[in-house]
Amino acid sequence: MDVVRTDVLDRLERFYDAVPRDGARTEEFGALVLFVRDGAGWPFYARPRLDATAPPSLADVTAVRARQRELGLPEAFEWVHEITPDLLAVARSAGLTVLEAPLMVLDPARLPDPAALSDVPVRVLDPADPGFAADVAVRRAVAAVGFANGGTARGDAGPAERDAAVSRLDVATLEEDGTRIADGRRISVLAETAEQGALASGMAMRVGDVAEIAGVASLPAARRRGLGAAVTAALAHELRAAGTDLIFLSAGSEDIARVYLRVGFRRIGTACIAEPAALIG
Numbered sequence: 001m002d003v004v005r006t007d008v009l010d011r012l013e014r015f016y017d018a019v020p021r022d023g024a025r026t027e028e029f030g031a032l033v034l035f036v037r038d039g040a041g042w043p044f045y046a047r048p049r050l051d052a053t054a055p056p057s058l059a060d061v062t063a064v065r066a067r068q069r070e071l072g073l074p075e076a077f078e079w080v081h082e083i084t085p086d087l088l089a090v091a092r093s094a095g096l097t098v099l100e101a102p103l104m105v106l107d108p109a110r111l112p113d114p115a116a117l118s119d120v121p122v123r124v125l126d127p128a129d130p131g132f133a134a135d136v137a138v139r140r141a142v143a144a145v146g147f148a149n150g151g152t153a154r155g156d157a158g159p160a161e162r163d164a165a166v167s168r169l170d171v172a173t174l175e176e177d178g179t180r181i182a183d184g185r186r187i188s189v190l191a192e193t194a195e196q197g198a199l200a201s202g203m204a205m206r207v208g209d210v211a212e213i214a215g216v217a218s219l220p221a222a223r224r225r226g227l228g229a230a231v232t233a234a235l236a237h238e239l240r241a242a243g244t245d246l247i248f249l250s251a252g253s254e255d256i257a258r259v260y261l262r263v264g265f266r267r268i269g270t271a272c273i274a275e276p277a278a279l280i281g
Helices: 003-022 058-071 087-093 132-148 159-166 171-182 227-241 254-261
Strands: 024-029 032-037 046-048 077-080 096-106 122-124 186-193 197-207 210-218 246-250 265-276
Touching (some): 003 246, 003 265, 132 159, 132 197, 197 227, 246 265
Antiparallel strands (some): 032 046, 096 246
């Protein structure tokens, strides 16, 4: 790998390790570290230790999975293939299914105006807005409906399904989301119309001058309107304005990666997500 790419991947690796640490305790199993969330909220994962001197072994993976089951956590592992290439074969030998997602970084010179990508306006959520708590709930509801109906094809699920999803959201998770937006660690946006409300959403997590864009989703009934690209571009512009130097994301598939190419992202590697076979795809 060239020096520039190696430096970027190293910064991403440190970001991945840092993100869970303000809301989780750590447990080490050989070359792996398991992040165990303190309190309610979305569970974390296990990933390679930054200071490990050897790649994770099958015994490490097996020990982590046993501990995850003991704690009632998902048996989930995440890593960057170019940093820890040996883990792919180990995870598969353990019976895990691995999603190999395009890992992409933004070329700021190629970042377009969100308005050039879709005719639906995109709004950044503002903690000072009286409707902020409701906006956070809607953002997560759009994501829940979008990811429950994966892919890029149009579908039937729309505003009615979004509104039904709001009532099923965990209050503690919403409060955590709101807190992180308010203190600047997270940015969230909604693409919405006056007639139909929120049609797409997305968020970004920040640690220092590195940020990951994640959770970009459109209601299936509103797809093929450039909403995912517009949401991503709006987040990237907001991050750049806040002084974020390195912006990246993981695309769920090659089809989805093509959406991000329109926004100025380019592939730099592969993000791996491993879970028991029944849970992926």
